[in-house]
Amino acid sequence: MNRKNKGTNAERELIHLFWKNNWAAHRVAGSGSSRYPACDVIASNKIRRLAIEAKTSKDPKKYLSNDEVNQLKEFSEMFGAEPWIALRFDRKDWLFMSLEDMKKSENSYMASVELAEAKGLLFEELIR
Amino acid sequence: MNRKNKGTNAERELIHLFWKNNWAAHRVAGSGSSRYPACDVIASNKIRRLAIEAKTSKDPKKYLSNDEVNQLKEFSEMFGAEPWIALRFDRKDWLFMSLEDMKKSENSYMASVELAEAKGLLFEELIR
Numbered sequence: 273m274n275r276k277n278k279g280t281n282a283e284r285e286l287i288h289l290f291w292k293n294n295w296a297a298h299r300v301a302g303s304g305s306s307r308y309p310a311c312d313v314i315a316s317n318k319i320r321r322l323a324i325e326a327k328t329s330k331d332p333k334k335y336l337s338n339d340e341v342n343q344l345k346e347f348s349e350m351f352g353a354e355p356w357i358a359l360r361f362d363r364k365d366w367l368f369m370s371l372e373d374m375k376k377s378e379n380s381y382m383a384s385v386e387l388a389e390a391k392g393l394l395f396e397e398l399i400r
Numbered sequence: 401m402n403r404k405n406k407g408t409n410a411e412r413e414l415i416h417l418f419w420k421n422n423w424a425a426h427r428v429a430g431s432g433s434s435r436y437p438a439c440d441v442i443a444s445n446k447i448r449r450l451a452i453e454a455k456t457s458k459d460p461k462k463y464l465s466n467d468e469v470n471q472l473k474e475f476s477e478m479f480g481a482e483p484w485i486a487l488r489f490d491r492k493d494w495l496f497m498s499l500e501d502m503k504k505s506e507n508s509y510m511a512s513v514e515l516a517e518a519k520g521l522l523f524e525e526l527i528r
């Protein structure tokens with residue numbers, strides 16, 4: 273399975289989780305290629321709206337470029353949604369990180385497994 | 401251009417209109433094939449959220465199936481968005497119809513050019 277398909281499958285998995293819990297959620301078409309700020313998944317339970325960038329990682333550290341994170345921020349602000357980064361490390365559950373909890377360096381945002389497990393929310397906690 | 405591409409292009413045109421007017425908008429991935437209720441385009445200016453089913457028509461009457469409209473209703477309700485049907489008849493501007501203003505019959509919802517021009521909102525009116 274190529275990288276794009278793998279990403280899409282991970283996003284689909286998230287979508288199912290939301291619907292199972294009575295949230296409406298969909299993938300955003302062309303989120304990686306749109307000329308406008310975007311996110312991968314948008315979810316809402318009427319009261320809260322979540323804009324999610326979803327990433328899987330084989331490595332114990334996951335990096336996101338400044339551009340990816342800035343797009344997520346900008347989209348969330350304009351749409352009126354909470355920005356979240358959803359991370360799934362190998363053999364781990366999804367963990368949801370706020371942008372503030374990611375480790376910022378000059379060109380990227382990073383979360384290690386340890387950081388994500390310390391600061392991230394489980395799905396049940398995210399939607400609580 | 402096949403029908404699917406034509407639909408996608410019409411949706412993209414709408415997306416541009418929204419961003420040009422400081423609304424965040426995106427196409428929903430797989431809106432026609434998702435197993436969950438969906439819409440074609442979702443747009444927000446932070447305060448209002450619009451769930452849009454977008455249709456072009458060469459004919460002077462446009463029909464939507466009950467299923468399409470019911471999906472739009474259901475998604476809008478769960479997401480917390482206003483449901484709208486965006487219609488673009490040949491050589492006309494986009495017109496936005498509320499579900500109540502469509503002509504309902506047993507198996508479908510219909511709008512003629514005349515009905516859309518009488519009841520529909522122009523884009524500027526929709527986002528006002």
